[in-house]
Amino acid sequence: MLELRNINKRFGPETALESVSMEIGAGEIHGLVGLNGSGKSTLLNILFGSTTIQETGGYDGTYLLDGRVRRFSSPCQAIRCGIGMVHQEFALIPEMTVAENILISREKGYPFIDALFPRQFSLVDRTSSAMAARQTLHRLNLDLDPDQTTGRLSMNVRQFIEIAREISRDDLRLLLLDEPTAILNTADTDQLLTTLRSLADKGIAILFVSHRLQEILQLCDRLTVLREGRVVSCCAARDSSIDTVTRLMVRESVVKVSRTQRHTDSPPILSVRDFRVRMAGEELHGLDLDVHRNEILGIISLSGHGKLAFGAGVIGQVPFCGRLRLAGEDCSSSPCAAMIRKGLFFLSEERSQLGLLLQHTIMDNIVFAALHHNKRFHHPHWPHWLQVPDQKAIRRHAEHCIAEYDIRCTGPLQSVGNLSGGNQQKVRIAHALTLSPQLLIVNEPTRGIDIAAKERILNLFLDVNHSEGTTIVIASSELDELKRICDRIAVLYRGRLHAILDPAADDLLFTQAISGEPVLQ
Amino acid sequence: MESLARRCNPVTLLFAVLSLAALSVSGMRPAFVCNEIITRFIRDGVMVLALIIPVTAGMGLNFAIVVGAICAQVGLVLAVDYQLPGAESLLLIAAVGVTLSVILGYFIGVCLNRARGREMITTILIGFLATSIYQLVFMVGYGTIITPHNTEMMLSRGTGIRNMVDLQHFRNLLDSIWLVHLGEIEIPLFMFLVVCGMAATVKYILHTRLGKHFAAVGFRGDRVELLGLDSSRIRIMAIVLSTVIACLGHIIFIQNIGMLNVYTAHLNTDIFSCAALLAGGATVSEARVRHALIGIVLFHTLFVVSPQAGQNLFGNPALGEYFRSFVAYGTIAVALVCNLQRRGADGILNRQKDRDR
Numbered sequence: 001m002l003e004l005r006n007i008n009k010r011f012g013p014e015t016a017l018e019s020v021s022m023e024i025g026a027g028e029i030h031g032l033v034g035l036n037g038s039g040k041s042t043l044l045n046i047l048f049g050s051t052t053i054q055e056t057g058g059y060d061g062t063y064l065l066d067g068r069v070r071r072f073s074s075p076c077q078a079i080r081c082g083i084g085m086v087h088q089e090f091a092l093i094p095e096m097t098v099a100e101n102i103l104i105s106r107e108k109g110y111p112f113i114d115a116l117f118p119r120q121f122s123l124v125d126r127t128s129s130a131m132a133a134r135q136t137l138h139r140l141n142l143d144l145d146p147d148q149t150t151g152r153l154s155m156n157v158r159q160f161i162e163i164a165r166e167i168s169r170d171d172l173r174l175l176l177l178d179e180p181t182a183i184l185n186t187a188d189t190d191q192l193l194t195t196l197r198s199l200a201d202k203g204i205a206i207l208f209v210s211h212r213l214q215e216i217l218q219l220c221d222r223l224t225v226l227r228e229g230r231v232v233s234c235c236a237a238r239d240s241s242i243d244t245v246t247r248l249m250v251r252e253s254v255v256k257v258s259r260t261q262r263h264t265d266s267p268p269i270l271s272v273r274d275f276r277v278r279m280a281g282e283e284l285h286g287l288d289l290d291v292h293r294n295e296i297l298g299i300i301s302l303s304g305h306g307k308l309a310f311g312a313g314v315i316g317q318v319p320f321c322g323r324l325r326l327a328g329e330d331c332s333s334s335p336c337a338a339m340i341r342k343g344l345f346f347l348s349e350e351r352s353q354l355g356l357l358l359q360h361t362i363m364d365n366i367v368f369a370a371l372h373h374n375k376r377f378h379h380p381h382w383p384h385w386l387q388v389p390d391q392k393a394i395r396r397h398a399e400h401c402i403a404e405y406d407i408r409c410t411g412p413l414q415s416v417g418n419l420s421g422g423n424q425q426k427v428r429i430a431h432a433l434t435l436s437p438q439l440l441i442v443n444e445p446t447r448g449i450d451i452a453a454k455e456r457i458l459n460l461f462l463d464v465n466h467s468e469g470t471t472i473v474i475a476s477s478e479l480d481e482l483k484r485i486c487d488r489i490a491v492l493y494r495g496r497l498h499a500i501l502d503p504a505a506d507d508l509l510f511t512q513a514i515s516g517e518p519v520l521q
Numbered sequence: 522m523e524s525l526a527r528r529c530n531p532v533t534l535l536f537a538v539l540s541l542a543a544l545s546v547s548g549m550r551p552a553f554v555c556n557e558i559i560t561r562f563i564r565d566g567v568m569v570l571a572l573i574i575p576v577t578a579g580m581g582l583n584f585a586i587v588v589g590a591i592c593a594q595v596g597l598v599l600a601v602d603y604q605l606p607g608a609e610s611l612l613l614i615a616a617v618g619v620t621l622s623v624i625l626g627y628f629i630g631v632c633l634n635r636a637r638g639r640e641m642i643t644t645i646l647i648g649f650l651a652t653s654i655y656q657l658v659f660m661v662g663y664g665t666i667i668t669p670h671n672t673e674m675m676l677s678r679g680t681g682i683r684n685m686v687d688l689q690h691f692r693n694l695l696d697s698i699w700l701v702h703l704g705e706i707e708i709p710l711f712m713f714l715v716v717c718g719m720a721a722t723v724k725y726i727l728h729t730r731l732g733k734h735f736a737a738v739g740f741r742g743d744r745v746e747l748l749g750l751d752s753s754r755i756r757i758m759a760i761v762l763s764t765v766i767a768c769l770g771h772i773i774f775i776q777n778i779g780m781l782n783v784y785t786a787h788l789n790t791d792i793f794s795c796a797a798l799l800a801g802g803a804t805v806s807e808a809r810v811r812h813a814l815i816g817i818v819l820f821h822t823l824f825v826v827s828p829q830a831g832q833n834l835f836g837n838p839a840l841g842e843y844f845r846s847f848v849a850y851g852t853i854a855v856a857l858v859c860n861l862q863r864r865g866a867d868g869i870l871n872r873q874k875d876r877d878r
Binding site for chain 1: 725726728729730731732733734736737740741744745746747748749750751
């Protein structure tokens with residue numbers, strides 16, 4: 001159904017794709033894997049007719065859909081040809097309701113008015129739209145009021161809405177999925193994979209991009225491996241194993257970081273009592289938790305059970321009730337800026353929205369908080385109260401960070417918006433560590449990041465914990481990673497602390513704890 | 522009660538308090554004020570409604586409604602030139618005005634698509650430019666390139682139209698239909714219904730498919746392309762609709778006044794309409810029909826009573842006159858500042874993205 005022949009794409013002097021050819025048949029689920037920067041996103045952009053491709057000079061090669069040559073100049077044209085795409089960063093409109101988002105540009109009208117007026121000028125029927133949206137959500141096993149505002153829902157629910165929007169289309173022929181499972185937990189992922197399989201059985205072709213090789217091998221019929229813009233392998237999924245695929249993706253071998261756990265009896269640096277955070281979709285209902293100085297604490301829960309709310313509440317991004325003591329001092333009503341000055345820093349899971357100044361340079365992003373809160377990088381010759389930044393020192397520091405954290409970029413003056421997800425995450429971590437905080441809370445540090453960058457980021461946490469004694473709290477849904485680097489893992493259930501487990505504990509024990517069954521410690 | 526306080530816009534509240542205070546100081550008879558407000562509600566109502574669609578589509582206040590007003594005036598001058606009787610002239614004016622405003626609205630839309638993120642300042646400048654071109658055409662073009670049929674409306678030197686054109690066939694043509702008297706209060710019921718009908722139409726448009734797309738573009742102009750909506754086209758539609766409604770509004774305005782101030786009648790329509798809309802509680806990113814209706818009443822109450830209030834307080838009506846423009850510009854400034862404060866970091870980020878595109 002879809003056939004690509006010798007696709008070449010250059011961004012200025014850089015080659016993003018080099019003679020990429022692939023084929024997807026109707027009803028086939030095709031996996032696409034590769035490290036960050038291997039050209040997956042570029043390929044998806046070409047398939048979906050993204051305007052950035054046109055603006056950067058188009059591409060060479062033939063793109064055939066049902067045997068006809070296509071060259072889309074905007075996503076509208078691709079959509080008209082039956083192509084749908086689930087975007088990693090979501091193309092939802094947070095201010096609109098769930099039903100409006102799912103049925104956007106396919107709103108249900110009243111038949112009578114539809115006959116009377118041109119399509120664009122006929123009234124939207126809210127009840128039947130809501131009904132249609134509800135039906136689609138049911139197909140994804142999601143029971144949700146379609147009239148609520150999308151922006152207030154948690155990330156995993158939004159991911160399902162994003163998928164629902166595409167599968168509600170009757171004319172869907174080819175579905176492109178960009179990291180749809182990156183923010184989903186195991187149960188939700190299984191649900192999604194089942195739905196995708198049933199879609200494929202109806203004859204829809206699916207291109208599935210994911211960093212999770214397990215899923216790719218489980219779900220896909222065939223898979224294509226990209227490395228540095230080239231197809232290095234295209235094979236049937238059942239003939240491959242995680243090992244072989246990994247070796248194809250990465251040239252150098254990836255060493256998984258891990259360390260031995262320690263037990264610290266040091267006094268708590270942060271303790272919360274009866275901690276309640278009303279973060280939509282991720283509420284905490286009375287958490288009691290101590291974070292010890294110099295430890296790495298993992299927090300895990302199913303999505304919607306509150307692991308993401310901890311950091312947001314502690315830093316003050318979302319208001320909370322209850323008591324919070326930081327280094328023995330009561331900080332129950334401090335604003336964000338005060339918390340940062342007290343040596344706390346938080347990296348939210350919303351990378352681009354809440355963590356980066358996308359238009360600004362890498363340099364500006366790295367020193368931002370240190371410049372504004374720690375009074376570092378002020379020009380030595382000017383009076384301090386003028387707060388004149390010392391550009392030379394900033395540049396030196398940025399260059400140091402780029403080398404130290406292996407940020408792949410053209411230089412400290414590149415704008416952060418142009419970096420890939422993994423490198424953006426590294427910039428954020430550099431930003432946080434420039435502050436040299438005593439306590440760093442990170443939500444989902446490795447979401448949507450390839451295996452090589454992932455290990456590097458985890459390694460960074462271990463390093464800084466070891467060398468500077470920074471206490472780190474990581475809220476993540478990746479149990480495997482938490483087990484490798486944490487000293488203790490707190491399991492939350494329904495917004496409360498359910499258990500604190502040793503990372504060496506059995507996987508089964510964790511699964512039980514996460515799903516709320518009583519655990520003997 | 523708490524939710525009511527939260528929903529109440531500070532600008533609207535300020536207006537209500539000022540209006541009531543000025544009303545009590547002026548000592549004007551309520552019936553007179555009421556009549557004045559009804560007249561002005563009809564006169565300016567549709568013009569204010571013209572602003573709602575572009576605000577919904579995320580383009581801010583469309584100061585280029587002046588262009589719509591100019592289109593209406595072109596129609597009016599032609600009608601006077603051909604000396605048509607009342608009803609026929611109305612048809613001609615509407616036909617010429619609407620056609621012109623569709624064409625010019627399209628061009629404004631194209632301009633605004635190139636100036637994403639800076640729509641408001643762009644529309645102000647487009648308004649200035651259109652005014653200059655319009656004045657040039659009627660001051661110099663008429664009598665030289667364009668041959669006039671009605672010499673009465675020409676200046677004695679033979680080129681250029683008089684400053685003031687009398688619209689005798691046309692004066693209060695519509696206002697006199699279904700005139701209802703309630704004691705001292707006079708209500709031109711037909712025109713009142715026309716304005717309400719226009720309000721209903723705008724509300725209807727906002728609830729159609731197109732209306733939903735306007736809202737989508739307004740919320741996230743950078744993402745809707747991914748959803749298969751053509752944001753440029755939708756924005757052009759918004760501006761075209763706005764210009765057409767403004768044109769119709771200005772026709773109502775002129776027939777109510779009964780005289781055409783050829784070179785100046787359209788000036789300030791944009792500022793006063795925007796001020797009225799903002800006074801009703803709208804912001805630069807959100808406007809509803811009810812904001813427009815409340816705003817017209819509040820803004821024009823203050824407008825009517827402030828000169829007399831100035832006279833009574835300071836013994837100087839000029840001060841009240843001065844107060845009028847102070848009120849108009851003050852509202853816009855206050856509303857813009859309030860609006861910027863409310864806009865989260867997220868909104869600013871989006872605008873930046875828009876700007877970079």
